[in-house]
Each structure stands twice: as C-alpha cells, then as structure tokens.
Amino acid sequence: MIGNPFAVLDRVDSTNNYAMARVNEGPVTDGATWFAMEQTAGKGQRGRQWHSAPGENIMLTTVLQPALALHQQFMLSVAIALGAYDLFSKYAGDEARIKWSNDIYWRDRKAGGILIENVLRGNIWQYAIAGIGININTPHFPENLANPVSLRQITGKTWDSVALAHELCACLQRRYSHLQAGSYQPLLQEYKNCMIRFNEPALYRKNGEIFTGVIRDVLPDGRLCLEKGNEMLQLGFGEVEFVFAK
Structure with missing residues (x-):
C-alpha cells in the first residue's frame, strides 16, 4: 500500500535522493513513502530544482515495485499523475488539469510536478522512485518563476500539508491498483480527459x-x-x- 510505511523527515536534500539511498542499501517495501518538511535541493524534471519553504507544501517520494515491462513506463507516470490530480482537483475545483507529461496545473499555472526515477536490474524494472511536489500553502512565489500557483492562493485557506500528503497516498494507491489490474486503456483515456489543452x-x-x-x-x-x-x-x-x- 502506498504510504505504508509513511515517514516524515525534518530536513533532507531531496526525498528522491533519500529514497534512492534506501533502495541502494537493500530491499524497500513496495509503497514506502517519505515526506519532507524541508528540502535543500528538491529535484524537478530535466535537472530543474523544486523550491519550497519549510512545512508549506507536499514534498514526498514513494518507492514502487511495478510489475510492468520497461516499455510501459509511461503508464506508471499516467497513474501517478492521475492520483496527484485527484487530490488537487478535489480542493482546487474543476479548473485543475494535467499538463503533459505529468505536471499538475490550475488554469494556466503550475501547481505541482512529478519526477520518476527508475532502478533497473538488467531487463527487470526493480523500483520506481516517484517524487511528487504540490504547492499547498505558499502565499507568494519568487518573481523569476514563470507561472506557479498554490492551493492557498486558489482557495484562500491554509491547509495541513501532512494530512493532505496522507490523502494523496490514498489517491495514488487507487490509481496504482487500477494499473496493477491491467486497466491501461481506461487510465490513459481518463488521463487525456484531464489534460490541459486537449483538442484545443x-x-x-x-x-x-x-x-x-x-x-x-x-x-x-x-x-x-x-x-x-x-x-x-x-x-x-x-x-x-x-x-x-x-
């Protein structure tokens, strides 16, 4: 089950780095999740950094052992993106969307991102290290960031980021269970239905x-x-x- 166990780290360079280190030390339980109150070097797609003030936002990584072939890697990305979308859209409303390939958007502003790093043993996909960052309580962003948004800015409310992280794990588990059951086409269709700019x-x-x-x-x-x-x-x-x- 994703989020079992669930550990809160006070400070870490990156939850993905931390999870990768645990995998390199030995076997890790499928679904083990680490949440960081503070990251000093959060990782985003294509070498970008993910910045967040301590305790404000969701910054977590879950370790998965997907029973999938290597050519199905994108389907895991689809399931993780849908899980993050499920959580965010529940509170941000129907203007939440997924931006290809796996960012979470509200209108034309970025609310979250996903970074999946893989551990392969020959042709065996042994682990997927799935890092998720979602802007929850940030009131203001640096001017050099192009188009960010937080749940607080959308709703005017502050949120318990750890409680939402637990809820995110439940959302991820539901989508991951569908993936494990082989529901590839329905997942992909729902992903397209949730995409920003589809057919526009x-x-x-x-x-x-x-x-x-x-x-x-x-x-x-x-x-x-x-x-x-x-x-x-x-x-x-x-x-x-x-x-x-x-």
Whole structure:
C-alpha cells in the first residue's frame, strides 16, 4: 500500500535522493513513502530544482515495485499523475488539469510536478522512485518563476500539508491498483480527459519556432500527437514547450 510505511523527515536534500539511498542499501517495501518538511535541493524534471519553504507544501517520494515491462513506463507516470490530480482537483475545483507529461496545473499555472526515477536490474524494472511536489500553502512565489500557483492562493485557506500528503497516498494507491489490474486503456483515456489543452488550439515552441497546434492524442509510450497545420507531429518528452501568457 502506498504510504505504508509513511515517514516524515525534518530536513533532507531531496526525498528522491533519500529514497534512492534506501533502495541502494537493500530491499524497500513496495509503497514506502517519505515526506519532507524541508528540502535543500528538491529535484524537478530535466535537472530543474523544486523550491519550497519549510512545512508549506507536499514534498514526498514513494518507492514502487511495478510489475510492468520497461516499455510501459509511461503508464506508471499516467497513474501517478492521475492520483496527484485527484487530490488537487478535489480542493482546487474543476479548473485543475494535467499538463503533459505529468505536471499538475490550475488554469494556466503550475501547481505541482512529478519526477520518476527508475532502478533497473538488467531487463527487470526493480523500483520506481516517484517524487511528487504540490504547492499547498505558499502565499507568494519568487518573481523569476514563470507561472506557479498554490492551493492557498486558489482557495484562500491554509491547509495541513501532512494530512493532505496522507490523502494523496490514498489517491495514488487507487490509481496504482487500477494499473496493477491491467486497466491501461481506461487510465490513459481518463488521463487525456484531464489534460490541459486537449483538442484545443494553443501556442507551442519547438526548435525556437512558436506556432499554433492542437493536441489530438497521447500514445501509450507517452508520445504527444500534436497537429500543426496539415502535419501530425509525434513528440517525445522535452521536444516541445507549452507557451503560456505571462
């Protein structure tokens, strides 16, 4: 069960680093989760850092042993993104969305992100180290951040981040159980239903060019099908940038 055991760390460089160290030391229980009150070097996608004041937000990592083939890695990302979306949309409302590939958005502002690091033994996917950061109580963000938002800014309320983290684990477990049961297509369809900009014209940047495109599909391997004029692009992670108004 995700969140069993659940440990709260006062201060750590990164919950993903901490979890990876535990895996490297020996066997780790499937679903073991670590929540950090403070991270000194939180990790985001593509080498970015995740910043948060102590105790304000959800910063956790869960260790999973997915019984999946390596080519199904994106489906785990789908399940984790849906679990995070389930929690956030419950309190932020129906303007919450998933941004491909696995960010949590509210309107056009980023509320959370997911970083999954894998431990492989030959062709065996031994562990997935799934880190999740969600902005809960941050009242103001640094001006250099492009478009962040917190649950507090949306609702005007302060929240118990540890209690919400436990609730997040329950949301993740529900989606993970569907994945383990082989419900790949329903999960992928629901993921697309929750996506920001799906079947809507919007601006994107690729190789320095800004253009109008329409997301038409997401393939089981994670590639984004983006319609550009009369062309259908199939794009991998990092190959296209969503352009948002400042």
